[in-house]
Amino acid sequence: MDPDAIEPAPSEGEASEPPFDAAKSCRPPATAFRSPPSSIAAVRVGFVNATMGYGLFAARDIRQNEAILHEAPFMTAHFDERFPDDMTNTASQRGAYMEAFHAHRSNLIAAFPRLAARHGHGPLDYAQANACLSNLTTHLYHGQCDPSTVTQAEYETFTNTIIPAETVVGSDGNACREFFRDYAFKVQPKHSSTQPAAGAAASDQAGAFKQEACVYLLGSLINHRCRPFPNKKKPASIGVDAKYGGPQGPNCEWRIGPSALTRFAQEKHIVVDALRDIREGEELTWDYHKKVLGFICQCDICQESFMRQRCRVL
Numbered sequence: 001m002d003p004d005a006i007e008p009a010p011s012e013g014e015a016s017e018p019p020f021d022a023a024k025s026c027r028p029p030a031t032a033f034r035s036p037p038s039s040i041a042a043v044r045v046g047f048v049n050a051t052m053g054y055g056l057f058a059a060r061d062i063r064q065n066e067a068i069l070h071e072a073p074f075m076t077a078h079f080d081e082r083f084p085d086d087m088t089n090t091a092s093q094r095g096a097y098m099e100a101f102h103a104h105r106s107n108l109i110a111a112f113p114r115l116a117a118r119h120g121h122g123p124l125d126y127a128q129a130n131a132c133l134s135n136l137t138t139h140l141y142h143g144q145c146d147p148s149t150v151t152q153a154e155y156e157t158f159t160n161t162i163i164p165a166e167t168v169v170g171s172d173g174n175a176c177r178e179f180f181r182d183y184a185f186k187v188q189p190k191h192s193s194t195q196p197a198a199g200a201a202a203s204d205q206a207g208a209f210k211q212e213a214c215v216y217l218l219g220s221l222i223n224h225r226c227r228p229f230p231n232k233k234k235p236a237s238i239g240v241d242a243k244y245g246g247p248q249g250p251n252c253e254w255r256i257g258p259s260a261l262t263r264f265a266q267e268k269h270i271v272v273d274a275l276r277d278i279r280e281g282e283e284l285t286w287d288y289h290k291k292v293l294g295f296i297c298q299c300d301i302c303q304e305s306f307m308r309q310r311c312r313v314l
Ligand SMILES: C[S@@+](CC[C@H](N)C(=O)[O-])C[C@H]1O[C@@H](n2cnc3c(N)ncnc32)[C@H](O)[C@@H]1O
Pocket: 001, 051, 052, 053, 054, 055, 111, 112, 182, 183, 220, 221, 222, 223, 224, 225, 294, 295, 296, 297, 298, 299
C-alpha cells in the first residue's frame, strides 16, 4: 500500500484522473491538524468481514482535522517498484519479517495472520490474540488503542479461512513480497543518496533513489474506500469538506514524515488525520491512491456500481 502509487484505476469509459496531489487537495496545511487528547484512546481494532479481515474503528468521537495517531514503523525493508523481483528487495523484506517475528512474535501473528500462516505459524488462541490486538501500541508515539472488538467467532472464522488457503511451504519470498505489497507504505527517506554505493545491486546502479517499505501495526490495518468523485465531477452543490464523499468516502488521510506534532519529527513515522468528524464506532478508512488495488473492492460505492451494472444486464 504505497502512497505514491496514486489513485485507483478509472472504470471503463472514464477519463484518467491526474495524480493525487495532497498539496493541492482541500486539506488544511499540516500545522492546522489538532493533537488528540492523548489520555483517551481514539481507535480500536475490529473485524469488518471475512474477506476484508480486520479494520481500525473509532473508539470515541473524533473531530475533523484531528491527528488521530502517530506511529513508528514496525518493519522496514527495501523496496524498489521498478525492480519488484530484485532479490535485494525480497531478502530485505524477509529479514525484516524474521527480525520482527523474533522481537514481537505474538503481535505479528495476531495482527497479520496471513503472513504468519504463509511462514508456517498457526493462529494464536483467541484469548492471546485478543490481548495482542488490544495492545498494538508498541510503536505508537501519540494516541492510544482501546481493547479490540474482535469476537472469538470472528477471529476463528477469519483464521480458519486463512490457514488452509494461505499456508505455502517453501515460498517465503512470495509471502513477504505480497505482504509488503498489501501492507507497506512507500517511504523515501530524506537521507537517501542519489549515488549508488560501489558494488550495489542492479536497482541501485540504475537508479536515483532508494525507497523503503514501512509496515505499521495500526496504520497498516486501515482499509480502503473509494472516493465518490474520483474525476472531480462532483456536483457543485457539494461543499469542499465533502470532497471525499461524506459518509461513503474515506474519512482519514495519512502523512508520512514530520508532522504538525513537531516533537515527533521522524521521517518514517505515519500520522493518521481525520478528514471529517467521525462518530464512535465508525470504521476509519482512507483512499489507497493505487492504480491497481490488487483486490476486489467491497466499498459501498463499488458494491452499488456493481449492483447497477447487474441490474442493467438483467
Ligand atoms: C492494508 S490491509 C488492511 C487490513 C486488512 N483488512 C487485514 O485484516 O489485514 C489491505 C488488505 O485489506 C483488504 N481490503 C482493504 N480494503 C478493502 C476494500 N475496500 N475491499 C476489499 N478488501 C479490502 C484487502 O485484502 C487488502 O489487501
